[in-house]
Amino acid sequence: MANNEDVFKKVISHAKEFGFVFPSSEIYDGLSATYDYAQNGVELKNNIKQYWWMAMVQMHENIVGLDAAIFMHPTTWKASGHVDAFNDPLIDNKDSKKRYRADVLVEDHMAKIEAKIQKDVDKGKKRFGDDFDEEQFRATNPNVLRRVAEMDKIREELKRVQEEEDLPGFKALIEDLGIVCPVSGSKNWTEVRQFNLMFGTELGSVAGDAATIYLRPETAQGIFVNYLNVQKTGRMKLPFGIAQIGKAFRNEIVARQFIFRMREFEQMEMQYFIKPGTQMKWYEYWKEERMKWHKALGLGDDNYRFHDHIKLAHYADAAADIEFKYPFGFKELEGIHSRTDFDLGGHEKESGKKLRYFDPETNASYVPYVLETSIGLDRMFLAVLSASFKEEQLEDGSERVVLNIPPALAPVKAAVLPLVKKDGLPEKAREIIDTLKFDHNCQYEEKDSIGKRYRRQDAIGTPYCITVDHQTLEDNTVTIRERDSMEQERVAIADLERIIGDRVSMKKLLV
Known part of the structure; x- marks a missing residue:
């Protein structure tokens, strides 16, 4: 675990040193749990947005933005239930x-037990080698x-203490587990207390x-x-989707783990x-x-898993998370929720406006049900950054730090x-x-030796470096160096647009 914590510290340090993420208001000693996306960070962030938007809206005729x-x-x-039910249990x-989320303390305790199970499994693998049957071991080993x-x-x-909101029982569980x-x-x-996470403010001049x-x-x-406005103006038929990217705000008391949990996200x-x-x-x-979308990035299939919710939100009849293996363990990256008619039904009741859909096939009107996919952009950014961060020992004995960011998402596509x-x-x-x-997005760089310039581009994840030398002036060819393999090839300048375009295309991720 210490090793993973060291890796996470290096990722955070790298993010600042190479212009990905800065602490917000740093000249005033910063503001807790708020960060600014720097010059390379904003490019990576925009590329993740584009990948998501293209997959959701551009690739689906029945989903609009x-x-x-x-x-x-x-x-x-x-109407949405947030005034009454949007609470975290804190202790x-x-x-x-220090203040903690009570459910997170218990989940972290379970993660330690899970780690002990994995340790037993790893011992079994080491002992029995190729003859090891993990499924049978998990089903029969007493420990x-x-x-x-x-x-x-x-x-x-x-699950019980959460569903029943049994706060004394929550504290007793933490004490019984010896946390x-x-x-x-x-x-x-x-004692465990509930805390509403919404930021309130005043509108206008009258308090x-x-x-x-x-x-x-x-x-x-x-x-x-906006469901009805979009449905009518777009003449949308069920099933159809509405996609949105935007800022949200939660007054997280326990904001932690860099950009994983922030108050503005x-x-x-x-x-x-x-x-x-x-x-x-x-x-x-x-x-x-959604799992296909994640795995298409090539960050490692083993880094993803589904996790069914122990406690369903007040609006859901089914819910699962796609969890990603960050340096600090598997944590929620995206949620898929069956929200039933909770939201539209609540808004219909509170507003007095009919939010029905007239179904021409059945000649009936009804409040549609909703299936939600919700992903934290900042968490996605951290997943890409932490999975891409590599410290490599090269054949000549030297070392390099490289970000193996998927080329389509890389902040800079080519350095000349x-x-x-x-x-x-x-x-x-x-x-x-x-x-x-x-x-x-390209960079021009002429300072320092070509080797040092390659290293700087590796560190920000630039997939291709194009070197112009004296031969270029004679025959209009250049050397392209590929980031991950460090292999070089000689190509004609006239072919560069096609070659770079093909290799960094978003299309490769979407087909």
Whole structure:
């Protein structure tokens, strides 16, 4: 675990050193759990957005986009259940004065038991080698079976205390498990309390309850209140979807793990409107589709898994997370939720407006059900960054740090490097940049040796370096160096647009 923590620290340090993520307001000593995306970070972020938008909207005739306002009528959040039910169970350690989410403490405890099971499995693999049958081992080994039973019991009690909102029972569970504060190491806990996560603010100049509005804690409600407008103006037939990328805000008390959990973050959400009774079919469909989208990036299939929710949200009849293996363990990356008619039904009731769909096939009107896919853009960014970060020992004994970012997502697609700063090579390099910059974000660099320049480009994940040398002036060819293999090939300048275009195309991820 310490090794993974070291890797995570290096990823955070690398993100700052190479212009991906800066602490917000750093000249004023920063602001807790807020970060700014730097020059390379904003390019990577925009490319992730584009990949998602193309997969959701461009590739589906029946999914359209939306960009709703952050501020919404306050009754929106009453109808959505956020005023009454958008709470986190929090507990304080009296010695460290640190505050924790009670459910996360229990889940982290279960993760430690899971790690012990994996340790037993790894020992078995080492002992029996090729003859090892992992499935049989997990089904028969007494230690594994005991630990699985222990986890099942904890999971059952965690589900109960959450569903019944049994806060004393929650504290008792933490005490019974002997969970200690990660900072103080003590078990000196306060009671568990619920804390609403919405940021409230005043609209206009008059203070008072009537003027209180909220920064949206999710982007989904902007889609729901526009459902009928989009359906009518787009003449949409069920099933159809509305996709949106936008900022959301949660007053997280326990913001932690770099950009994984922040108070201001960005979501990529798609709400898919369907006929009631078909939700399980679409739930399975979108689980499969979304997992395909993730795995197409080539970050490692073993880094993903599904996790069914122990406690369903107040709006859901089925929910699963796609979890990603970050340096700090498997954590939620994307949620797929069957929201039933909870949202549209709530808005219909509170607004007094009919939010029905007239089905020409059955000649009936009904409130559609909704299937949601919701992914944290910042978490996706961190997944790409942490999975791409590599420290490599090269054959000549030297080392390099490289980001193996999927070429389609890389902040800079090509760096054009004149071998020397004279003899017309810089001018020729500029000509090449001028032909490529309409389609790709490119960099020109002439400072330092060619080797040092390669290393700098490796460190920001640039997939291709184009070197202009004296031969270029004679025959209009250049050397292309590929980032991951470091192999070089000689190609004609006239072919560069096609070659780079093919190799960094988003199309390769989408087909």
